[in-house]
Amino acid sequence: GYVASDSKNDPAKNTESFLAQVIIMNHPGQISNGYAPVLDCHTAHIACKFETIQKKIDRRTAKVMEENPKFIKSGDSAIVKLVPQKKMVVEPFQQYAPLGRFAVRDMKQTVAVGVIKEVTKEEIQGKTTKSAAKKK
Numbered sequence: 001g002y003v004a005s006d007s008k009n010d011p012a013k014n015t016e017s018f019l020a021q022v023i024i025m026n027h028p029g030q031i032s033n034g035y036a037p038v039l040d041c042h043t044a045h046i047a048c049k050f051e052t053i054q055k056k057i058d059r060r061t062a063k064v065m066e067e068n069p070k071f072i073k074s075g076d077s078a079i080v081k082l083v084p085q086k087k088m089v090v091e092p093f094q095q096y097a098p099l100g101r102f103a104v105r106d107m108k109q110t111v112a113v114g115v116i117k118e119v120t121k122e123e124i125q126g127k128t129t130k131s132a133a134k135k136k
Helices: 130-134
Strands: 015-024 038-041 044-057 064-067 077-084 101-106 109-121
Antiparallel strands (some): 015 109, 038 101
16 A cells, blocks of 8 residues: 655654554454464555564453453453564554554454554655655
8 A cells, every 4th residue: 555654854754563552353262373364554555574573452441450461352452562464564552543543354354443652663764865865
């Protein structure tokens, strides 16, 4: 998905990984570390790996119920570290709501929904264009 941004104040950067609160709605089995479904965020449809399920939390109070659970299943809510398998731009929900919510799709159905809490971005490599350098 394409993302336009302010190149001087807050440029869009590729995402290395992100922490998200995920609610599992409709999955027939258990989801564990390494699960890699398609994530639909804004106009992007990219496979993302559930690298680590950090905490199982209560959906209503956000209170931690279990640290480092082995798996999560339908009805559970969790804080998960996700790693995109291709280049992708996302932002925390608090800062840019449209870029901070997503749906997880697998087996031709929506398996989970979530909001992004924090993002680890790639450092930009390359040269600054002449026009961008003039405006600094």
